Amino acid sequence: MYSSELNAIKKSNRFRKREVCNTNLIDFASNDYLGLSEVKSLLLKTCKTMQSYGTHAPKSSQLVNGYHQIHKNFEELLCKSNGFSSALVLGSGFLANLALIESLPRKKDLLILDEEYHASGLFASKLLDATVWKFQHNNMDELEKFLNKGDFKRVIVAVEGIYSMSGNLLDKRVFELCDKYKFLLIVDEAHSVGVVGEKLLGVFDLYDIKPNKYHIKMGTLGKALGSYGAYILCSNHISEYLQNRAKPLIYATAPSLFDTELAKENFIYMCDNREFFIGEIKKRKAIIKRYFGYDMDGLIFSYKLKSSQDVLRYREELASAGFSVGAIRPPTVEIPILRIIPRVSVEEKKFEEFCKYLVELK
Numbered sequence: 448m449y450s451s452e453l454n455a456i457k458k459s460n461r462f463r464k465r466e467v468c469n470t471n472l473i474d475f476a477s478n479d480y481l482g483l484s485e486v487k488s489l490l491l492k493t494c495k496t497m498q499s500y501g502t503h504a505p506k507s508s509q510l511v512n513g514y515h516q517i518h519k520n521f522e523e524l525l526c527k528s529n530g531f532s533s534a535l536v537l538g539s540g541f542l543a544n545l546a547l548i549e550s551l552p553r554k555k556d557l558l559i560l561d562e563e564y565h566a567s568g569l570f571a572s573k574l575l576d577a578t579v580w581k582f583q584h585n586n587m588d589e590l591e592k593f594l595n596k597g598d599f600k601r602v603i604v605a606v607e608g609i610y611s612m613s614g615n616l617l618d619k620r621v622f623e624l625c626d627k628y629k630f631l632l633i634v635d636e637a638h639s640v641g642v643v644g645e646k647l648l649g650v651f652d653l654y655d656i657k658p659n660k661y662h663i664k665m666g667t668l669g670k671a672l673g674s675y676g677a678y679i680l681c682s683n684h685i686s687e688y689l690q691n692r693a694k695p696l697i698y699a700t701a702p703s704l705f706d707t708e709l710a711k712e713n714f715i716y717m718c719d720n721r722e723f724f725i726g727e728i729k730k731r732k733a734i735i736k737r738y739f740g741y742d743m744d745g746l747i748f749s750y751k752l753k754s755s756q757d758v759l760r761y762r763e764e765l766a767s768a769g770f771s772v773g774a775i776r777p778p779t780v781e782i783p784i785l786r787i788i789p790r791v792s793v794e795e796k797k798f799e800e801f802c803k804y805l806v807e808l809k
């Protein structure tokens with residue numbers, strides 16, 4: 448039925464296929480930056496807590512009777528640690544972006560996204576009646592030019608803390624620009640939470656930004672927090688609006704109770720051990736600098752290669768040497784890359800071995 452489409456994908460070397468992950472390989476591919484997905488004591492603690500509740504499934508939407516004390520406890524912790532007034536948990540980062548981008552920009556509004564914004568937000572932007580513009584990646588001069596144009600009821604800007612593919616850090620000026628023009632700012636912190644900031648809370652923390660009513664922060668639980676799900680932090684006003692308009696909040700079963708509780712335990716553990724993690728992150732950055740002369744902003748090292756074939760070949764060769772990396776090809780990225788995550792739970796020595804091997808690969 449779809450042979451011609453599949454053949455075209457294959458011909459351009461863009462054919463994708465799931466493979467069961469090989470857990471014997473050393474993992475430099477996944478987004479579990481701090482290795483929290485492997486801490487047994489946190490898993491056991493979560494299991495114990497879950498046993499104390501009568502139910503372990505959310506069973507319905509948060510707007511029916513699926514909103515559980517476990518969700519509320521985690522939301523309160525997130526608000527307190529991040530300085531926001533309201534928090535909403537969601538089933539995944541994809542759903543959180545869909546919730547924000549599909550509901551906030553209305554007909555007479557303007558949505559401006561960084562061109563490297565995550566696919567979930569770009570996808571949602573295609574569903575809108577609002578005007579949608581994209582600005583050149585991290586180019587604040589271009590963003591400011593856009594902000595001065597047109598006559599819109601509301602303007603919403605969407606950016607990422609650390610960009611998921613390039614690994615680039617958000618330019619701080621976006622906060623100044625949105626404050627100056629009183630525009631809503633959505634910051635997707637999927638790859639910055641657990642990686643940057645004095646408290647490892649992401650770019651609001653790194654840049655010492657005190658959240659105001661224009662700020663919206665989205666974070667995911669499936670990356671540094673070693674679980675599954677997502678959250679939105681915002682003002683009470685925006686939270687009320689989202690609970691009445693955001694379809695992934697209203698029309699989806701509430702997030703998994705177990706995953707939310709696990710994320711809470713992992714979050715507390717991350718905060719309690721932040722100095723240790725910050726030290727480990729620094730060491731991984733120093734290794735990348737030494738081997739590749741590159742200053743990583745977060746914990747994503749994007750290693751560009753000439754072709755999709757090269758990316759696949761490198762991945763295979765690295766796998767046969769015992770290492771797993773992400774092989775990312777167009778259309779996800781413009782230039783094929785190996786997406787390398789120096790997860791801090793892998794010993795430094797192993798990461799150095801990996802870097803040495805990669806440098807010598809031709």
Ligand SMILES: Cc1ncc(COP(=O)(O)O)c(C=O)c1O
Nearest residue numbers: 539540541565611635637667669
């Ligand atoms: C920047 C960014 N936002 C959102 C998402 C979606 O998050 P999730 O995997 O929790 O659906 C991802 C995930 O890959 C991401 O990289």
